[in-house]
Amino acid sequence: MRRYSCRDRGRPAVMSIRVIAAVIRRDGAFLLGRRPTNKRHGGMWEFPGGKVKPGEKPETTARRELTEELELDVT
Structure with missing residues (x-):
C-alpha cells in the first residue's frame, strides 16, 4: 500500500470524514x-446520504439526509 503525505501543503496526511448512505430496497428495486447537474459528479446516480455531523447518530443522519434530499419523512 502506498502512503501519500500532504504535509508540504499544511494539511494532515490522513483526513477522516464520516458519511452515511441509505440503501433502501422494496420489491426488488433500490431507491x-x-x-444535480451543476454539482460535482452531476447527473450521476447515488444512494441518498451525506456527512455525519459531530455528535450525530448515523440513524439521525440518515433521516435528516432523506428529508433534505428527497423530502421523505422517515419514522
Missing part, C-alpha cells in the same frame, strides 16, 4: 437519487 436512488440523481445528483
Whole structure:
C-alpha cells in the first residue's frame, strides 16, 4: 500500500470524514437519487446520504439526509 503525505501543503496526511448512505430496497428495486447537474459528479446516480455531523447518530443522519434530499419523512 502506498502512503501519500500532504504535509508540504499544511494539511494532515490522513483526513477522516464520516458519511452515511441509505440503501433502501422494496420489491426488488433500490431507491436512488440523481445528483444535480451543476454539482460535482452531476447527473450521476447515488444512494441518498451525506456527512455525519459531530455528535450525530448515523440513524439521525440518515433521516435528516432523506428529508433534505428527497423530502421523505422517515419514522
